[in-house]
Amino acid sequence: MKTALSQLGQNTAPPSISWLMQLALSRPKMVSLAAGFTDNESLPVSEVREVLAEILATDATGQAALQYGTTPGDPQLRKLTAAHLLSLDADAIKNYKVPANGTKAVAPNKKSPSYAPESVLITNGSQQLLYMITEALFDPGDIVILEDPTYFVYLNIAQSRGLKCRGVKLLEDGIDLQHLEDILEDLKVKGELPRLKMLYLVTYFQNPSSVTTSYEKKCAALKLLKKYEKLAGHPIYLLEDAAYRELRFSGAEVPTALTAPVNAERVIFAGTYSKPFSTGVRVGFGVLPEPLLTVVTRIKGNHDFGSANILQQILKHSMSSCRYKGHLQNLRQRYQRKAEVMLKALQKHFPKEVTWIEPEGGLYFWVKAPSYIATGPKSRLFKTAIENDVLYVPGELCYADDSSRRKSTNEMRLSFGGASLKNIELGIARLGKVLHSQLKK
Ligand SMILES: Cc1ncc(COP(=O)(O)O)c(C=O)c1O
Structure with missing residues (x-):
């Protein structure tokens, strides 16, 4: 019998994240350095307890929170979000040291549409926004350029919707601009520019590599997109995914692409x-230019006609008191400590042939084994790691299926977000043992 499933239903592969989570639960002693969970002990329980008491203190505020809201989101939360972004960018620009021949950042302007509450759309996590933007922009066969490696859950979205992915090499300060230009030229020569819709960059402490894109690179990428837009015959967007931006624990803040002087x-x-x-509250947001704002808001209307109101109220109350900022300050210190513990454990337990990028924020170490050690889901290393009760994200899951590029097979993402300090040390010791056993003597 033929399937009743739609093309989308048939094309949607099992998300990598689901089987990784399942694996983590399958062995009681498993230390998961794979999950992108946040730190459990520092979740803002007391803050949310107080805030909920405030929200439910009167019938009027309680009823408002327990009722449906509007599709774009709570107006006050949109206002607070716009002001928050403006203040982060204003601070980043104040402290930004323009390199020689560098681009002068444009001081963010309250009146710019980029910081207007009306441009903000509240979503069910930023994940929903990524999905809706993909729905709004792409038909099957359209092209997205993304970092190589990139956020693997976005790759699942792209795959399920039949997008063609082109991976651009990632360096220590963001994408390789020459490689981006080469890809754009290649698309031009092949007459494929009209199918290119977007460049997707995870710009702060990237998932998985922990690389932060420099301001210079964001501006240069926007200039390049503008140059090729004429040949594409339609806008080519830059999607800046800043999921980890506020988790910086060292180094100087970087302004967002919203402040770029061109494009x-x-x-x-x-x-x-x-x-x-809080990952459990799961409120995300987007700042979108027109006509995307209108279209994505309509799509959200069809998805859920608005994110859960009470969750938005929790954020609104936390942000308009000092609870949000206070919590974040603690969180940064906590992640800094966790990153230090992971670094020390890596230095102690991993073979000297293994290298990594030291993060300035976020949740991850991106680790490279010698090229002859495969780390993929079917590799001996991955299987032995599971037998030894430690789990990591195989690096190759983070590479797009791009026939013009070879996927790197010897990397892994290790998260210090969810595991306790004790388990970080234990997990790295176990993984170190497995790595040592596979070194060529
Ligand atoms: C790069 C990146 N973008 C977006 C998300 C989605 O997060 P959320 O939907 O919780 O906002 C994640 C989650 O891990 C992520 O790593």
Whole structure:
């Protein structure tokens, strides 16, 4: 019998995240350094307890919170979000040291549409925004350029919707601009530019590599997109996914692409309160240029006609008191400590042939084994790691299926977010043992 499933239903592969979570639960002694969970002990329980008491203190505020809201989101939360973004960018620009021949950042302007509450759409995590933008922009066969490696859950979205992915090499300060230009030229030569809709960058402490894109690179990428837009015959957007932006624990803040002097009107900004506040509350947001704002809001109307109101109220109350900022300050210190513990454990337990990028924020170490050690889901290393009760994200899951690029097979993502300090040390010791056993003597 033929399937009743739609093309989308048939094309949607099992998300990598689901089987990784399942694996983590399958062995009681498993230390998961794979999950992108946030730190459990520092979740803002007392803050949310107080805030809920405030919200439910009177019938009027309680009823308002327990009722449906509006599709774009609570007006006050949109206002607070716009003001929050403006203040983060204003601070980043104040402290930004323009390199020689560098681009002068444009001081963010309260009146710019990028910081207007009306441009903000509240979503169910930033994940929903990523999905809706993909629905709004892409038909099957359309092209997205993304970092190589990139956020693997976005790759699942792209795959299920039949997108063609082109991976651009990632360096220590963001994408390789020459490689981006080569890809754009290649698309031009092949007559494929009209199918290119977007460049997707995870710009702060990238998932999985922990790389932060420099301001210079964001501006240069926008200039390049503008140059090729004429040949594409339609806008080419830059989707800046800033999920980890507020989790910085060292180094100087970097302004967002919203402040770029050229082509900032093509920036779609994806932000979230999941990582800096609570993954369980799961409130995200987007700043979108027109006509995307209108279209994505309509799509959201069809998805759920608005994110859960009470969750938005929790954020609104936390942000308009000092609870959000206070919590974030603690969180940063906590992640800094966890990153230090992971670093020391890596230095102690991993073979000297294994290298990594030291993060300045976020939740991850991106680790490279010698090229002859495969780390993929079917590799001996991955299987032995599971037998030894430790789990990591195989690096190759983070590479797009791009026939013009070879996927790297010897990397892994290790998260210090969810595991306790004790388990970080234990997990790295177990993984170190497995790595040592596979070294060529
Ligand atoms: C790069 C990136 N973007 C977006 C998300 C989605 O997060 P949320 O939907 O909780 O905002 C994640 C979650 O891990 C992520 O790593």
